[in-house]
Amino acid sequence: MEDKKFSIPNISCGHCVMNIKRELSDLEGVKKVEGDPGKKEITVSFEAPATVEKIKASLKEMSYPAAE
Secondary structure, three states: OEEEEEEOOOOOOHHHHHHHHHHHHOOOOEEEEEEEOOOOEEEEEEOOOOOHHHHHHHHHHOOOOOOO
């Protein structure tokens, strides 16, 4: 299992984090999603078939693109 931290500039509140958790949890292989609206970050624990690219694509679809 891999843990990856993503910087998400569009996060403004706990509700944003809840939306991200709900959507990313639907991706096969995503085990846990934690977020910190103060730091504008999320941490995702995942394994195959989930990938960093798939997670980033999902975040972009939700209008919460990860900063590069």
